[in-house]
Amino acid sequence: MRSDPPLAIETDGLVKLFGPTRAVDGVDLAVPPGTVHGVLGPNGAGKTTTIRMLATLLKPTAGRARVLGHDIVGEADAVRSAVSLTGQFASVDEELTGRENLVLVCRLLGMAHRPAGERADELLDAFGLAEAADKLVSDYSGGMRRRLDIAASIAVTPDLLFLDEPTTGLDPRSRNQVWDIVRVLVAAGTTVLLTTQYLDEADQLADRISIIDHGRIIAEGTSGQLKASVGSGAFRLRLHDPDARPGAERLLARTLGVPVAVDGDPVALSARGAAPERITRALGELVEAGIVVEEFSLGQPSLDEVFLALTGHPAEPARGDEDDEQEEGAA
Amino acid sequence: MSATTDTPTTSAAPAVSEAILRAALSDHSRPPRPSAASASFTFAWRAILKIRHVPMQLFDVTMFPIMFVFIFTYLFGGALAGSPREYLQDLLPGILVMTVTMITIYTGMALNNDIHKGVFDRFRSLPIWRPAVLVGMLLADAVRYTLASLVVIVLGLALGFRPDGGPVGVAAAVALLLVFSFALSWVWTAVGMRMRTPETVAQMSMTVLFPLTFASNVFVDPATMPGWLQGFVKANPISHLTTASRQLMHGEVEMGSIMAVLAWSVALVAVFGPITMRMYARER
Numbered sequence A: 001m002r003s004d005p006p007l008a009i010e011t012d013g014l015v016k017l018f019g020p021t022r023a024v025d026g027v028d029l030a031v032p033p034g035t036v037h038g039v040l041g042p043n044g045a046g047k048t049t050t051i052r053m054l055a056t057l058l059k060p061t062a063g064r065a066r067v068l069g070h071d072i073v074g075e076a077d078a079v080r081s082a083v084s085l086t087g088q089f090a091s092v093d094e095e096l097t098g099r100e101n102l103v104l105v106c107r108l109l110g111m112a113h114r115p116a117g118e119r120a121d122e123l124l125d126a127f128g129l130a131e132a133a134d135k136l137v138s139d140y141s142g143g144m145r146r147r148l149d150i151a152a153s154i155a156v157t158p159d160l161l162f163l164d165e166p167t168t169g170l171d172p173r174s175r176n177q178v179w180d181i182v183r184v185l186v187a188a189g190t191t192v193l194l195t196t197q198y199l200d201e202a203d204q205l206a207d208r209i210s211i212i213d214h215g216r217i218i219a220e221g222t223s224g225q226l227k228a229s230v231g232s233g234a235f236r237l238r239l240h241d242p243d244a245r246p247g248a249e250r251l252l253a254r255t256l257g258v259p260v261a262v263d264g265d266p267v268a269l270s271a272r273g274a275a276p277e278r279i280t281r282a283l284g285e286l287v288e289a290g291i292v293v294e295e296f297s298l299g300q301p302s303l304d305e306v307f308l309a310l311t312g313h314p315a316e317p318a319r320g321d322e323d324d325e326q327e328e329g330a331a
Numbered sequence B: 001m002s003a004t005t006d007t008p009t010t011s012a013a014p015a016v017s018e019a020i021l022r023a024a025l026s027d028h029s030r031p032p033r034p035s036a037a038s039a040s041f042t043f044a045w046r047a048i049l050k051i052r053h054v055p056m057q058l059f060d061v062t063m064f065p066i067m068f069v070f071i072f073t074y075l076f077g078g079a080l081a082g083s084p085r086e087y088l089q090d091l092l093p094g095i096l097v098m099t100v101t102m103i104t105i106y107t108g109m110a111l112n113n114d115i116h117k118g119v120f121d122r123f124r125s126l127p128i129w130r131p132a133v134l135v136g137m138l139l140a141d142a143v144r145y146t147l148a149s150l151v152v153i154v155l156g157l158a159l160g161f162r163p164d165g166g167p168v169g170v171a172a173a174v175a176l177l178l179v180f181s182f183a184l185s186w187v188w189t190a191v192g193m194r195m196r197t198p199e200t201v202a203q204m205s206m207t208v209l210f211p212l213t214f215a216s217n218v219f220v221d222p223a224t225m226p227g228w229l230q231g232f233v234k235a236n237p238i239s240h241l242t243t244a245s246r247q248l249m250h251g252e253v254e255m256g257s258i259m260a261v262l263a264w265s266v267a268l269v270a271v272f273g274p275i276t277m278r279m280y281a282r283e284r
Helices: A047-054 A076-082 A098-108 A113-126 A142-153 A172-187 A199-205 A223-229 A242-256 A276-288 A303-311 A319-330 B018-025 B036-053 B055-081 B084-103 B105-115 B119-124 B132-159 B166-194 B198-214 B227-235 B237-249 B255-281
Strands: A009-018 A021-031 A036-040 A062-067 A083-086 A160-164 A191-196 A208-213 A216-221 A234-239 A260-262 A268-272 A293-299
Touching (some): A009 A047, A021 A216, A036 A047, A036 A199, A047 A062, A047 A160, A076 A083, A113 A142, A113 B018, A142 A172, A172 B018, A191 A199, A216 A223, A216 A303, A223 A303, A234 A242, A242 A260, A242 A276, A276 A293, B036 B055, B036 B132, B055 B084, B084 B105, B084 B237, B105 B198, B132 B166, B132 B255, B166 B198, B198 B237, B227 B237
Parallel strands (some): A036 A191, A083 A160, A160 A191
Antiparallel strands (some): A009 A062, A208 A216, A260 A268
């Protein structure tokens, strides 16, 4: 096993049905050991269900998966011995203190009474929770809970860590702390499977990213590859005057030779796939036409754009925005 | 307690130290997995800790028994046995049985409350003997049942209950009661797994327990009951348990009812243990 390390995670057509709902609909993953693999997708895409199957909490309806060389159904116990799970809803006991939580997990992992206590204190220190050690977890902030959760997951350093949406609902500062923790873990040799609906999170942490939608992997690659697959970077600009936008749109379409998109922002326009020299020319023509450009940018496509290009719908469901608008309209 | 500040902890959160974190990770060795007993006792410890944090959880095992003893002794005593004191000699073992079996309902409610929380995902993803979570909970409940039994017995003694079997007889009766309650709890863990909310668990359990406890020989001699009811009362495990408790406490031991109680206990665990574990292993 040491000489030829197997893939840390290897799935083949993993399917999970909940009644008629195909929550996971044929997922194939291949994650080499020592890497961070991001599974990126919107709410309800099947990320959590996939992770729960790999962590042996759910039995797949069809398909096979091996985690660290062990079959997740036939050798579930061997899988459990080598992985840790940090669930989407903090997998800690709110009715116990932080310290008690860690002692509990250490004891359940087989440590004797005294080593369990020492390990708990060590972890509390490492995760900046020493001061809150004897407070009930129900009084913890979201960020503290998350850190405690991850601390519990590495009470014995796992070979593979499942992180299910580790920063959902956290403030930016706590989110950065979690990212730092993940980086240290990976540097120490732990393989991480990370689900997220944040594109920048996958971009920041993951070596490779699988994009999942409606229970299927629709694209896989490094962040750079995924961006490149969409074509060249997006050219965006914002005008000073919204009334000038129709004119600017006509001008850009003609000069750039690619379709021009008008955003929800009334002064914003964007185009994808235009040649850089055409963009330079178009900027000159806008000045000559007396259209004032406030700002413009040319860059690699964001993962958001990748998602849009691959699925035809944005990664962040636009549903919330529409609801807001409808409510405003009705009021 | 360590010195803690009351300021919102996120903003003042000490930065996670990379160096300390790295050091904390260095140890890759995994201890041998805990034995079934060790894992069960760890879960029992978890339940006891919760009681320590919120002692109000003991309200049911203290107030219930006190209420039951007072109400039934003075309500029925004069009418049924001539005097409350007279009635108490027969009633107290029955009240003990009724109180503790009623309290077993909370096992299912607590489980139902617990199982939907994220922490169960962690428990289920650990390489431990799977029934340990439930066995641990039930062991901790045995502590609660013992406490309730103590309340009933001490109060009974104060009101004039005089067991001829002495301390040994009383202890034996309580032990038998604990065995049966542990077994009965598996019924409620199964119900607790099945139902959506703790409230529905309570309703379901009460619907079963109410007729079981009242249609028994706890309060009155079944001789005056109609024949069909007598049949039910005779088969009722609560009646066997009550009879066994009376005999043990008053030092007139007959193995018949004790064996019946033990047989019921084994049967309950044999049937509802696997059902509960099947539901536990199945996803949520």
